[in-house]
Amino acid sequence: TNLTLWDSTPTGYILFNFTVTDQSPGAALSVQLVPDNTVFGVVTQQQQNGSLVGSLVVNKALSWQYQNASDLTVTLVASDNGTVPKTASISFFLTLVYANKYSPQFARLPYQTTALFQTAVGTALLQVTATDSDPVDNAVTYSINYANFNFSIDSDGTIRNLLAFPISDAVKNITYTLVVVATDSGKPMPFSTSTNVTILVIQPNNFFNPELNQTAYTTSIEKGNAVGTVVLAFSVSDTDALGPASQVTSVILFGADAKYFTANLTSTNAGVVIATTSFNYTDRQVYSDIYIQVTDGGTPPRFSSVSRITVTIININALPPVFNLPLYNFTLLESQPTFQVFGSVSATDPDYIGLDSAHFGIGGYYIIPDNTTLTVYPNGSLFLVQRVDYEIRKFYNLTVLAVDKPDIHLTQRTSSATIYINVLNFHTIPPIFLNLPYSFNISEKSAPGTYVGQVAAVDGDAGLSSEVAYSLQSSQFSINSTTGAIYSSQSLTWQANASLYTLVVIAMDVGTPDLVSNASVAIKVLDINDNPPKFLPSSSPAILVLYTNAQRYQFIGNITAYDSDEVGPNSLIEYSIIGGGVNFFIDNTTGSLYVNVTPTLTTVYLVYNITILAKDHGNPPPECDAKCVNIRHQRHQFCTLLHQCNLPIPDESE
Numbered sequence: 001t002n003l004t005l006w007d008s009t010p011t012g013y014i015l016f017n018f019t020v021t022d023q024s025p026g027a028a029l030s031v032q033l034v035p036d037n038t039v040f041g042v043v044t045q046q047q048q049n050g051s052l053v054g055s056l057v058v059n060k061a062l063s064w065q066y067q068n069a070s071d072l073t074v075t076l077v078a079s080d081n082g083t084v085p086k087t088a089s090i091s092f093f094l095t096l097v098y099a100n101k102y103s104p105q106f107a108r109l110p111y112q113t114t115a116l117f118q119t120a121v122g123t124a125l126l127q128v129t130a131t132d133s134d135p136v137d138n139a140v141t142y143s144i145n146y147a148n149f150n151f152s153i154d155s156d157g158t159i160r161n162l163l164a165f166p167i168s169d170a171v172k173n174i175t176y177t178l179v180v181v182a183t184d185s186g187k188p189m190p191f192s193t194s195t196n197v198t199i200l201v202i203q204p205n206n207f208f209n210p211e212l213n214q215t216a217y218t219t220s221i222e223k224g225n226a227v228g229t230v231v232l233a234f235s236v237s238d239t240d241a242l243g244p245a246s247q248v249t250s251v252i253l254f255g256a257d258a259k260y261f262t263a264n265l266t267s268t269n270a271g272v273v274i275a276t277t278s279f280n281y282t283d284r285q286v287y288s289d290i291y292i293q294v295t296d297g298g299t300p301p302r303f304s305s306v307s308r309i310t311v312t313i314i315n316i317n318a319l320p321p322v323f324n325l326p327l328y329n330f331t332l333l334e335s336q337p338t339f340q341v342f343g344s345v346s347a348t349d350p351d352y353i354g355l356d357s358a359h360f361g362i363g364g365y366y367i368i369p370d371n372t373t374l375t376v377y378p379n380g381s382l383f384l385v386q387r388v389d390y391e392i393r394k395f396y397n398l399t400v401l402a403v404d405k406p407d408i409h410l411t412q413r414t415s416s417a418t419i420y421i422n423v424l425n426f427h428t429i430p431p432i433f434l435n436l437p438y439s440f441n442i443s444e445k446s447a448p449g450t451y452v453g454q455v456a457a458v459d460g461d462a463g464l465s466s467e468v469a470y471s472l473q474s475s476q477f478s479i480n481s482t483t484g485a486i487y488s489s490q491s492l493t494w495q496a497n498a499s500l501y502t503l504v505v506i507a508m509d510v511g512t513p514d515l516v517s518n519a520s521v522a523i524k525v526l527d528i529n530d531n532p533p534k535f536l537p538s539s540s541p542a543i544l545v546l547y548t549n550a551q552r553y554q555f556i557g558n559i560t561a562y563d564s565d566e567v568g569p570n571s572l573i574e575y576s577i578i579g580g581g582v583n584f585f586i587d588n589t590t591g592s593l594y595v596n597v598t599p600t601l602t603t604v605y606l607v608y609n610i611t612i613l614a615k616d617h618g619n620p621p622p623e624c625d626a627k628c629v630n631i632r633h634q635r636h637q638f639c640t641l642l643h644q645c646n647l648p649i650p651d652e653s654e
Helices: none
Strands: 001-005 014-020 031-036 040-046 050-057 073-079 087-097 111-116 124-127 141-144 151-153 158-161 173-183 190-201 216-222 230-237 248-255 261-267 270-275 287-295 307-314 327-333 362-368 375-376 381-384 397-404 414-424 438-443 452-453 468-472 477-479 485-488 500-509 516-526 542-545 555-557 575-581 584-585 592-593 607-616 626-634
Touching: 001 014, 014 261, 031 040, 031 050, 050 073, 124 190, 124 555, 141 151, 141 500, 190 592, 216 230, 230 307, 248 261, 248 270, 270 468, 307 485, 307 607, 362 375, 375 397, 438 452, 584 607
Parallel strands: 001 087, 111 190, 216 307, 327 414, 438 516, 542 626
Antiparallel strands: 014 050, 031 073, 040 050, 073 087, 124 158, 141 173, 151 158, 173 190, 230 270, 248 287, 261 270, 287 307, 362 397, 375 381, 397 414, 452 485, 468 500, 477 485, 500 516, 555 592, 575 607, 584 592, 607 626
């Protein structure tokens, strides 16, 4: 079922009445709306005969513009609620039609004009206009209420005379008051509005209407004006002869924007329009719905044509710029390039609302006092004109000015903000080692962790970048990364041709980027006197033969010892006779044994038993070894002296 519904239909309105019956006795009937919605509802009442009567009603106000189309299709479903329910349904397709809501509105209330006697039939005397705010069916037609055979009205609202207004000596003037009706074309019922139109037909002694000096006025006023400021001066002319007919006696303003102004006469042919409020440029820039009309003092008075006034609000520089931040903080490395943007400042001009960019908005930024390090582009971008140096200056505290553009009066305003720049040390100086070259000694067999020596480096940069960390690559040595102290990592053994270690110590600062220096460190392993001299075991004890014809100072033989310390004082052996050597002497360097006296044979066999001591020159104090030497002058040998060096005693049987 198709139904048409006005969007002005009130709530509770019955759209459709229905009756539900069921041939089954005692059936419990019910009706529901599918789908359920808030726009429509169902009202039912059970009858004594078992039937159910009800109505489909409107539950809430309908909106032609915003109503959801899905709400306009509904279905009534009746059910008997049996074990196996039986149902019946009927669907409604509702069409929502806009209902006329607004009456036409005339542009002016009321209208008035003048006409001369003997005006030609069909002359356009004035035009009325009305508009209708309804979105549809808003065409307006005009009519003159009550039967009037003297005037007609065109479809566009133009009123014309149907007679020539003949001159009559008995009548000095004629006033016609018409009721003009504007009717819209809305449905279901058109609306009408009426206005009065007064037409004064005057005698030839007031032939001319007063005329404003312009058919349209365009003027301006600065924002923030004082109440009572003169917006416009106008003048009026009237071709009539001298007297009241040639003089202006009243002035009126009308229109939607006329409430912001008033008009006053300053003489019989001039006046001013005055502002009755202070204007804000941000809210509105143009007021154009203002109309002015004057009346002369003739009898009857005549009205001028209507002139339109357009007032433009002029923006002036009334407010200073506003920075988006009172303080701008930046951090720059010493390596920040010059003429490269590193940040920006920003300010806005409250007077600028997107119009007249030539006179409003930010004109530029300036650093004060004039700074040779930093400058700013007109768009607020900041850049360096020369490098910053942490060692010279660690921070900058500057003031930036924002200057707006000059307005029509060449007025400019400024505001300021603070720029704080913290300079970070971007170190360029690598660590420098002191007291070069480095050469240290360590005794062999020193315990791991023995202090060897210390290196030191300094960094010319300031702050964190001046901190130095030390490192080296070695399995034999380590270094304290903070102090530069070098320690042994293991016990070292002196070896010929392998007792000198050359290390590379690296000093690194902790700046960004890391800068490093290196130094060579020579560490010599010192031999310690840890081995005593030893006589060759193959000659223990040594047996030498002295012939009876031996002469004094005659070489007998070499007594040789060795020292495992191998080189230096620790291995330099000194020989001496410490027992039984009255008749002999020994070269203390070579160990060569010589006869000190000419031997005399007193027995058949003579044995000289002497003890020879070998000692080195090392430090700690030297260690020694002693050897028993048997010198046989005859066949028998006998060891009569043994030094406390724990040498084995020779067997006398030998």
